[in-house]
Amino acid sequence: MHKGLLFSFLFLFLVIITGCNNSPAPKETNVSTEVAVKPAAPAPRPAASPWSTGSFPMKEGETEARKFVKCSAEGVFTDSTHTNSYLYAEMLIDKIHAGIFLRKLRKTNPQEKLSEPVQIKMTSASGAELNMTSTRRWNSSGGIMIERNNNDYSQLRIFLLQNTGIVTVEIRESDADVYYFGLNLDGFSDAFNKL
Numbered sequence: 001m002h003k004g005l006l007f008s009f010l011f012l013f014l015v016i017i018t019g020c021n022n023s024p025a026p027k028e029t030n031v032s033t034e035v036a037v038k039p040a041a042p043a044p045r046p047a048a049s050p051w052s053t054g055s056f057p058m059k060e061g062e063t064e065a066r067k068f069v070k071c072s073a074e075g076v077f078t079d080s081t082h083t084n085s086y087l088y089a090e091m092l093i094d095k096i097h098a099g100i101f102l103r104k105l106r107k108t109n110p111q112e113k114l115s116e117p118v119q120i121k122m123t124s125a126s127g128a129e130l131n132m133t134s135t136r137r138w139n140s141s142g143g144i145m146i147e148r149n150n151n152d153y154s155q156l157r158i159f160l161l162q163n164t165g166i167v168t169v170e171i172r173e174s175d176a177d178v179y180y181f182g183l184n185l186d187g188f189s190d191a192f193n194k195l
Contacts, residue, residue, distance in 0.1 A: 160188050
């Protein structure tokens with residue numbers, strides 16, 4: 001009897017010890033199946049166009065102001081007293097005329113009043129060339145006017161609309177006076193079509 005009682009006691013003891021050593025059932029955990037998504041990068045904005053739009057002051061009798069597009073560039077000039085000196089150039093184009101305004105040494109200087117006919121040569125990155133001659137100032141303050149009446153304006157407009165990137169501009173007033181600058185045509189077509 002003693003043996004039977006001992007086995008029962010031992011069996012009971014093993015059951016209790018085995019039950020105490022088992023850790024409680026783990027609590028249910030919610031596993032998230034969502035994947036952390038990195039926020040999308042903002043869509044790249046197109047580079048700002050170097051061409052801005054504006055309007056001339058209205059004249060008496062006009063019902064709508066004439067609009068234009070304008071771009072500025074930096075370059076160099078050579079004349080009898082300077083070699084490869086700083087040049088600030090602006091190009092303005094409306095539906096009738098185009099103007100080129102040149103300022104030597106500083107962009108705040110007055111625009112040049114060219115006295116002789118000037119030869120204007122534009123060369124695109126693809127090698128296309130446009131040659132024009134201008135004999136008129138934009139106004140009494142200076143500048144170079146490219147007019148519609150000698151077909152230069154039409155050729156200029158077509159050349160600018162058909163090209164992109166940097167166009168090299170060379171303006172010669174005489175053998176000694178030469179002006180060079182690069183004109184960025186990116187965005188010109190969009191700006192001009194808003195006129």
